[in-house]
Amino acid sequence: MQTPPLLTDRSALIANRCRASDNFLVDIAREETLDRLSLVNRTFTKPLIIGPAPEIIPNAKHIEDSDTLDVSERDHDLALHFMALHWANDPVGQIIQSARALKPDGLFQAVFLGGQTLNELRTSLAQAESEVTGGLSPRIAPMGEIRDLGALLQRASLALPVADNITIRTSYKDAYHLMHDLRRFGEANALNARLRRPTRRTVFQRCAEIYEKNFAEDGKIIATFEFLFLAGWAPSADQPKPLRPGSATSRLADALKTTEKPLRD
Template sequence: MKLPDSNAPSLFDRFALTKHRARAQDDALFLHRAAIDEVQDRLSMVNKSFTAPAIVTPFAHIWQGVLPKAHIVADADVLRLTPGAHDLVVHAMALHWANDPVGQLIQCHRALKPDGLLLVACLGGETLNELRTALGQAEIEVTGGLSPRIAPMGELRDLGGLLQRAGFALPVADTARLTAEYRDIVHLMHDLRAMGETNSLSERLKHPTRRQVFGRAQDIYAENFATPQGRLVTTFELICLTGWSPDESQQKPLRPGSAQARLADALGTKEGKLSD
């Protein structure tokens, strides 16, 4: 596989991301454990046994043992997956940090056998929307400008469309929203640091932020997104994507106009024209 062009602009600084992940703490990785629950729930609904799974993850120890004999690889730009070697690939909590998310899905597709399943768990666009709003408004008020602080994350519809672009059949995308509560904005930021999910944007500020920005952001957050007890509510959107490597055995959609019966007859109703 061709390596990415080193001169191409990158949204994320992978070196910084690796450093941030290296200081992550195991007890803060609750989003990964939630993703494990989502993956296991979806696999329980699939009437098929998988014997050659692979897991793409930045935290191998969290996913170790989730799937028996799974081949676990890091979420590098080029995934160490053997083409056609797996009947299941789980891309676990890393797609939201990918500079080329379609490329990641294509690599997973190539690693699958015919009728193999891809299952992706990643963070979606509603994640940290409260913090994004508070920091953005505070920075504009205090400095008169706005800098990139929280990574843009894909919306459900857009991420579902990536599966089709990568060549997957029977694509499905759904979402689960999780909330957590924090004492204050500093508590939240410390938790994000412990998750390895702090700012790794290539265009992030390289100098310390003025203290007034965080003070004003705390006030805005508390005014708009706090519980009656004064704790700050934070949203994490967990998006799950599933798609199948195409195979002749899979169901195919009927050709438009090929139906042999009228829907109105099946429903026992009368068919009428729509009003103008």
């Protein structure tokens, strides 16, 4: 079987992260993650953090989000995959490896950028490059959609799967300032199939024009960042189990105090 091409150039990704100088996206992800963890009635004694995360949870083990994770099976009660799955060559494999690192009834959580992120820039760049050069080159990583994420958790055999999202809309003077900030966030283009020679200046000029024409409000362009959140539990005999179909002992209509109306044939 032929090995599929790599999505991400890992050396370029690491270089981008090392050059990062602004924690805007990381701070949002951290705050939202801690807020979700605060709702869990559990004290985690051996947490694991995967990805380019700063100190989030005290005394947590911190590892890189490499294709093969440096983890031992059933060693942690919390595995947090932080701001890295959108660059993973194998997102399902990352979740499965994280799940294997969990003790029974351990919690897996992930936060990463979703498919609505930078949709305005993606559209503007694609149109500009097509007009100027007659072709397209990969510039923004393909990111997952929330409707598909529950299936990823189930494929990793995680119980009680939950997927949700938040969307942040930011404003910039122009597309150049946005692309400059992406480099500061460590989220510049690290795709393995990216263009390896300088892009024509006219492509970016045309992109800025298209962006301002189609995605501007009150004299500034709008940029969207979607954060996706996953949560699931390592299987355990102590977890609640769904009842088998047909085992109910009371009618829903009685609980709702309403009259049941049979469907027509």
